[in-house]
Amino acid sequence: MIKIHQNYPLKQSNSFGLESTAIVFIEVDDPTELINELNNNTIDISNPLFLGTGSNILLNSFEVSTVIKVINKDITVLEESRDSVLIKCGAGMNWDEFVEWTVSRNYGGLENLSLIPGSVGAAPIQNIGAYGTEVALCVESVIIIDILNARKFSLSKEECSFGYRDSRFKQQESKFWLVWEVIFLLEKDPRINLSYKPLKDSFAANYQPDIKEIREAVIRIRRSKLPDPAELGNAGSFFKNPVVSACQAGLMKENHPDMPTWYHDPGTVKIPAGWLIETCGWKGFRRGQTGVYPKQALVIINFGDATAGEILGLANEIQQSVKSEFGIKLEMEVRIV
């Protein structure tokens, strides 16, 4: 099926709840129909926007030429061995519904990523991560439709160049690559990951939870810290956690002994951007319709009808203040469109 809408409002299609319009909005669940349409040159694909649930974008223009939304939600078990299972999932599937599907069958690997907003197709693009893991660890390959050349191809996990909130899908070369399906390799005898301390601390000492209990705990923690986009417009973490040299972090700790840091690659550490932003006094700040979430300073909020300009203005002020206080340039995690 392919449905083509004209002048389609996007307010309900982005979690910040910003106003914008797609001149053409295409919903598709059949690759052949999309490829036919592309071969007939009926779609303006010069500047496409691929949309999942719009939970990691800031729509900074009132008009977008062509939006393509994959609505293929099929789940197929491709292979099963004694220890593992290979599952293909359509990009249009809601991420958390897919996690629930895997956990309910005791297929392990994605439980720590419960309740992350978004679609399965968006997960590899920014390599979603939380509570001690990231999706790259379970992705086997990604199936793509290159809309410029109207062809389907697949990239192995190595070819995806995954990094912290990063992948090849964020590079210019992938401008025309529509994620169609993702193939996951999951464990049938799940290893439990309690490396994130607040998750471990949510269980009694020495208790060995199963993946259903991990999922429940992650959902509880997320709900206690992060705003529900259905109630308050937001796109999760607005910035990435910066990575600095261990030497720079050591110097910063002289003035801020309480600054949390995590080991990253050799010689480097990650600093929580939320801590930097809170230390600069922004947590709970509100101006008009936009502000900083009082329970997690990494999240910028649209309280109602903020504009993209107001949100970006606040984000820039936060960047400047962290830069002048700590000499660190915060990089945006949210994609500006």
Ligand code: EPU
């Ligand atoms: N912190 C503060 N003040 C704040 C927020 C955080 O001081 O307002 C400090 C605290 O010391 C806390 C530490 O930062 O212990 C880490 O905070 P948290 O566990 O909330 O995680 P985070 O580093 O702020 C990252 C991800 C989140 C993910 C959590 C949990 C990024 C950019 N964000 O946040 O991902 O849920 O870890 O694993 O890496 C997202 O990407 O949208 C997202 C929400």
